[in-house]
Amino acid sequence: SLTGESEPQTRSPEFTNENPLETRNIVFFSTNCVEGTARGVVINTGDRTVMGRIATLASSLEGGKTPIAVEIEHFIHIITGVAVFLGVSFFILSLILGYGWLEAVIFLIGIIVANVPEGLLATVTVCLTLTA
Structure with a gap:
């Protein structure tokens, strides 16, 4: 229930x-009357109801980044x-040492790619699984 009452x-x-x-004089949509009689009057509909406002607030929450993210x-x-610093450094160094620009670019790309930790995804996944 919205108010958390089970009884x-x-x-x-x-x-x-x-x-x-x-307040004791308002009931919400789908409230069941278990004893006595009652007459209901609709005072708001849709997004103007308490339920509608709660739904709007809940749907407007933006998920922030977690600390691990x-x-x-x-x-x-x-x-x-x-990786970029090392790649550019070796690019400049290879040009200074007399290599052609194509070979220098190959050094640049190779060093940048070599610095990408291929096991990072697997390591993070295993660590998250162990801590869960």
Whole structure:
């Protein structure tokens, strides 16, 4: 239930609280009357109801990044920076040593690719599985 009550709650026509979740004179859609009689009046529909506002708030929540996602992204940025730095360094060094530009580009690409940790995905998956 919306209010968290598992047992039947008494209701009355008297206004008891400003909060629509706490007052005794309001029931929500799909409320069952288990004893007595009642007459209902619809006061709001759709997104203007309490349920509609709760649904709107719940659907508008944006999932933030988890701490592990932030750390993995930080690690990837560091590895990328190191790989690009080393690749460019060896590119310049190979040009200085007299290699052709094509060979220097091959050095650049090779060093950048070699710095990509191929086991990173498997390692992160195993670590997350062990900690779960």
